[in-house]
Amino acid sequence: MTQTGDLGPEEWELWGAWTHAQRLLAQEIDTALQRDSGISKAEFSVLMTLWRADAGELRVGEIAASLRWDKSRVSHQLTRMEKRGFVTRSESGAHGRRTGITLTEEGRGAVREALTGHAGTLRRHFFAPLTPEQAAAIRAWSEGTIARLEGPGDTSA
Amino acid sequence: MTQTGDLGPEEWELWGAWTHAQRLLAQEIDTALQRDSGISKAEFSVLMTLWRADAGELRVGEIAASLRWDKSRVSHQLTRMEKRGFVTRSESGAHGRRTGITLTEEGRGAVREALTGHAGTLRRHFFAPLTPEQAAAIRAWSEGTIARLEGPGDTSA
DNA sequence: GCGTACGAGTTGACACGTCAACTTTCGCTG
DNA sequence: CAGCGAAAGTTGACGTGTCAACTCGTACGC
Numbered sequence: 001m002t003q004t005g006d007l008g009p010e011e012w013e014l015w016g017a018w019t020h021a022q023r024l025l026a027q028e029i030d031t032a033l034q035r036d037s038g039i040s041k042a043e044f045s046v047l048m049t050l051w052r053a054d055a056g057e058l059r060v061g062e063i064a065a066s067l068r069w070d071k072s073r074v075s076h077q078l079t080r081m082e083k084r085g086f087v088t089r090s091e092s093g094a095h096g097r098r099t100g101i102t103l104t105e106e107g108r109g110a111v112r113e114a115l116t117g118h119a120g121t122l123r124r125h126f127f128a129p130l131t132p133e134q135a136a137a138i139r140a141w142s143e144g145t146i147a148r149l150e151g152p153g154d155t156s157a
Numbered sequence: 158m159t160q161t162g163d164l165g166p167e168e169w170e171l172w173g174a175w176t177h178a179q180r181l182l183a184q185e186i187d188t189a190l191q192r193d194s195g196i197s198k199a200e201f202s203v204l205m206t207l208w209r210a211d212a213g214e215l216r217v218g219e220i221a222a223s224l225r226w227d228k229s230r231v232s233h234q235l236t237r238m239e240k241r242g243f244v245t246r247s248e249s250g251a252h253g254r255r256t257g258i259t260l261t262e263e264g265r266g267a268v269r270e271a272l273t274g275h276a277g278t279l280r281r282h283f284f285a286p287l288t289p290e291q292a293a294a295i296r297a298w299s300e301g302t303i304a305r306l307e308g309p310g311d312t313s314a
Numbered sequence: 315g316c317g318t319a320c321g322a323g324t325t326g327a328c329a330c331g332t333c334a335a336c337t338t339t340c341g342c343t344g
Numbered sequence: 345c346a347g348c349g350a351a352a353g354t355t356g357a358c359g360t361g362t363c364a365a366c367t368c369g370t371a372c373g374c
Contacts, residue, residue: 007276011284014296020225021299022179024306027362042330060353068177073331075354080329099353119164127168129301137294139171142178144286149181184332199360217323230361232324237359256323 025125032121037114042077044118047086047111050103057090057100086110182282189278194271199234201275204243204268207260214247214257243267 064074086107089098221231243264247257
């Protein structure tokens with residue numbers, strides 16, 4: 001393994017700028033969502049997932065797979081959102097186990113409320129300033145990164 | 158404000174891929190750092206900052222400015238790192254207030270230990286797979302994003 | 315000198331995310 | 345059918361990050 005080690009100053013700078021930009025953007029988007037719709041990015045993601053899959057209910061594992069989140073992360077998030085009244089864990093399995101996640105009315109309202117505004121925020125802060133070449137580069141980089149880091153563990157994709 | 162709202166499926170997909178890729182990369186890097194050197198990204202950042210500024214000690218505000226972190230975040234991080242024995246808050250101010258953050262021997266050791274490995278990880282997972290065009294695009298995007306989101310609030314840069 | 319306002323730093327509460335340990339359920343095999 | 349092992353889900357502990365409230369010291373005006 002010929003790991004070259006040491007990075008040049010330019011590289012450290014690029015790395016720093018990149019991570020800084022990511023953080024700023026993520027924060028801007030989260031703040032806007034919180035301000036406009038009173039929910040967080042994480043909540044939005046879960047709400048959207050349940051919203052799209054209008055089979056009415058999903059299981060934890062399905063949400064996790066769809067968002068590519070950890071099972072445990074989903075469970076914790078659902079606990080918080082259940083407390084907020086956005087979702088319910090209903091009986092759906094055979095016996096007594098509570099599987100089956102459903103949106104409450106409040107949850108449905110929250111997604112509807114948030115969708116347009118959030119899409120607008122993304123457009124304004126992410127898509128609009130993106131030149132076509134940048135978009136292409138980012139797409140290529142994202143796909144490559146995903147393939148590289150996730151491919152080995154998940155050959156299905 | 159003509160906020161266009163709704164994004165097309167391609168856009169949602171790009172957004173999803175991008176955030177997913179980011180998360181995977183960040184996690185990979187953090188895991189590697191943890192495994193190889195026993196410290197986290199956050200710890201590494203603070204250690205590096207103190208390491209570079211070998212005036213021997215920095216103040217919370219200086220670390221915050223250098224990393225572009227929140228003051229409070231730095232303080233919490235320092236509390237954790239003080240507990241781990243990496244830094245000390247020494248008396249440096251005039252009277253009794255503890256300002257002045259210093260690396261302990263252990264802290265110095267940890268940076269030295271981590272530096273090469275971390276640089277190697279970044280090269281392997283970030284720089285190596287990056288084509289020149291992608292690097293250029295990412296640099297441009299990062300700088301633009303920072304200017305757009307931070308510029309208005311901080312005209313100094 | 316006295317008070318007051320400001321800046322620096324800390325702290326507590328809380329949301330988020332990861333890991334490891336645990337429980338429960340279900341499928342499979344004998 | 346009994347048992348066993350994998351899959352699904354939950355939970356607790358902890359590190360991380362943000363926000364708001366607080367403490368303290370210092371500088372300034374009187």
